[in-house]
Amino acid sequence: MNKTWNNKAWFMVLPVLLLVAFSAVIPLMTVVNYSVQDTFGNNQFFWNGVGWFSDVLESDRFWQALGRNLLFSGIILTIEIPLGILIALNMPKKGLGVPVCLVLMALPLLIPWNVVGTIWQVFGRVDIGLLGRTLHSLGINYNYVNNVFDAWLTLIIMDVWHWTSLVVLLCYAGLVSIPEAYYQAAKIDGASRWAVFRYIQLPKMKRVLLIAFLLRFMDSFMIYTEPFVVTGGGPGNSTTFLSIDLVKMAIGQFDLGPAAAMSIIYFLIILLLSWIFYTVMTSSDEQA
Amino acid sequence: MTSQATTANTIQTGVASNAGAKAGAGSKRSLSWLIPTLYIVFLMLPIYWLVNMSFKTNQEITGVFSLWPQSPTLRNYAVIFTDPAWYSGYINSILYVVLNTVISVAVALPAAYAFSRYRFLGDKHLFFWLLTNRMAPPAVFALPFFQLYSAFGLIDTHIAVAIAHCLFNVPLAVWILEGFMSGVPKEIDETAYIDGYSFPKFFAKIFVPLIASGIGVAAFFCFMFSWVELLIARTLTTTDAKPIAATMTRTVSASGMDWGVLAAAGVLTIIPGALVIYFVRNYIAKGFALGRV
Structure with missing residues (x-):
């Protein structure tokens, strides 16, 4: 759409700008403020320069948490995106099955995140949970409380359970928008199932897949509540993600300076990655 | 075959x-x-x-380990519905979620219109800046939020949580609505102006009904993300506006963990979400693509 140049449009954006600025800019400036100052308590602060930043960047704790975050996001993206596409391809196209599938699949998305954590914490428990109990009776020594591998496995299955539906619904939306004529043309050409997927369905889903990828990456990168409820960051520090570490530092130990410096680094990483995604997305918009 | x-x-x-x-x-x-x-x-x-x-x-x-209740009881639900500490949690959650949805959609409507119809100084940068707030980890904002809202004396009020949740819901609502609005041909606006409609009248009488499904979808997403968020909601509330999800963390008592009540409370938090999905089921597919398929 060719848009008119009109700077008065700023007035329409103003309410949003003020509201978001109140909620975003002021808190962010507070964080910046803390990140460059140190205190002896008593609300007396003095300039600390980039001290906290270099502390954070030199600490193993930060890099390990960052590594865990990247590993987690990587694993769940490689599972959820292909699985979501597979399920979306096999969804019923019409009839009663459609609303039933949509409603049931969307259900996990609307469960409060700590309830998701609670559900899986209970479900995986060896004494009272269906999953833990079943695995135990099969002779598998599953225990997410003190086994690192089991803790990770539980978190990954939980995230797949929680969020794959988002990918499914997005892909499904992309698929139903493909006109029937495309499939008929493919049939006349004798296209194989794979060719239909590769040259018709995948290109049509590109746009929604990008949204799915973007949303899933961002949300998994800042995951907090669910692992906090299920494992509390343990066993040891094995599931302590950046956000968990951050809250521990800021509210638990009240180390405001390092926590603020870490917040800013964390935010900058997300900002950089988001900018890359945004550029890719808008450039694909212009091609279309 | x-x-x-x-x-x-x-x-x-x-x-x-x-x-x-x-x-x-x-x-x-x-x-x-x-x-x-x-x-x-x-x-x-x-x-x-x-x-x-x-x-x-x-x-x-x-x-006992059983796949279905051997002696079914409603005691767990009775505990929740008779104790104000429990059921007020639901009222609080629903209050701030609805408040947030209304605010988010109301401010996002004109902004989305501006983004979909006009080019203006710094529009692309502004749009990206808005989106970055959707990407901001709540963990980063928890502590400064507490201090900011304390300074305004808003701690433990529903409006505080509603405004705080605007941080991620307003950008999302703008994004979704902009997608739907771009699907409405610009000629409709121009025809309405020729017919003598003023802008507010055109917006309310013609444009809003045209993108009604988009508004529904945006409202659904705001409801969803505000309903499921806990970290910020818990940080900003102590007793009067405490969300149900935070109340659930108190089931550990002297007599040990009250699993039954915890499970019942969990089930009750699923119900509002299920109801909302049921109402928007016909728009879900389009809505999840943010109107941009």
């Missing part, structure tokens, strides 16, 4: 090929039926277990 269908196509006339196509579709459906079903079973198992637990007594939960 496919080869048979193609043979039928080449040899016989339209009617036969039609039948072949139908048979092909039928056999494919019987196969593909399995995958979504398995997935839904996987989704429902943990939820079933929670519902199952919520109807059991605590002795049964910890003592």
Whole structure:
């Protein structure tokens, strides 16, 4: 759409700008403020320069948490995106099955995140949970409380359970928008199932897949509540993600300076990655 | 199967090929039926277990392992509905979620219109800046939020949580609405102005009904993300506006963990979400693509 140049449009954006600025800019400036100052308590602060930043960047704790975050996001993206596409391809196209599938699949998305954590914490428990109990009776020594591998496995299955539906619904939306004529043309050409997927369905889903990828990456990168409820960051520090570490530092130990410096680094990483995604997305918009 | 269908196509006339196509579709459906079903079973198992637990007594939960309640009880739900500390949590949650949805959609409407219709100084940068707030980790903002809202004396009020949740819901609402609005041809605006409509009248009488489904979808997403968020909601509230999800963390008592009540509370937090999904089920597919398919 060719848009008119009109700077008065700023007035329409103003309410949003003020509201978001109140909620975003002021808190962010507070964080910046803390990140460059140190205190002896008593609300007396003095300039600390980039001290906290270099502390954070030199600490193993930060890099390990960052590594865990990247590993987690990587694993769940490689599972959820292909699985979501597979399920979306096999969804019923019409009839009663459609609303039933949509409603049931969307259900996990609307469960409060700590309830998701609670559900899986209970479900995986060896004494009272269906999953833990079943695995135990099969002779598998599953225990997410003190086994690192089991803790990770539980978190990954939980995230797949929680969020794959988002990918499914997005892909499904992309698929139903493909006109029937495309499939008929493919049939006349004798296209194989794979060719239909590769040259018709995948290109049509590109746009929604990008949204799915973007949303899933961002949300998994800042995951907090669910692992906090299920494992509390343990066993040891094995599931302590950046956000968990951050809250521990800021509210638990009240180390405001390092926590603020870490917040800013964390935010900058997300900002950089988001900018890359945004550029890719808008450039694909212009091609279309 | 496919080869048979193609043979039928080449040899016989339209009617036969039609039948072949139908048979092909039928056999494919019987196969593909399995995958979504398995997935839904996987989704429902943990939820079933929670519902199952919520109807059991605590002795049964910890003592006996059973796939369904042996002696079904409503005691867990009775605890929640008779204790104001419990049920006020639901009222608080619903209050701030609705408040947030109304504010988010109301401010996002004009902004989305501006983004979809006009170019202005710094529009792209502004749009990206808005989106970055959707990407901001709540953990980063928890502490400064507490200090900011303390300074304004807003701690433990519903409006504080509603405004704080605007941080991620307003950008999302702008994003969704902009997608839907861009799908409305610009000629409609121009025709309305020629017909003598003023801007506010045009917006309310013509434009808003045209993008009603988009507004529904945006509201659904705001509701969803505000309902599921806990970290900020818990940080900003102490007693009067405490959300239900935070109340749930108090089930550990002197007599040990009250699993039954915890499960019942969990089940009750699923219900509003399920109701909302049921109402928007016909728009869900389009909505999840943010109107941009």
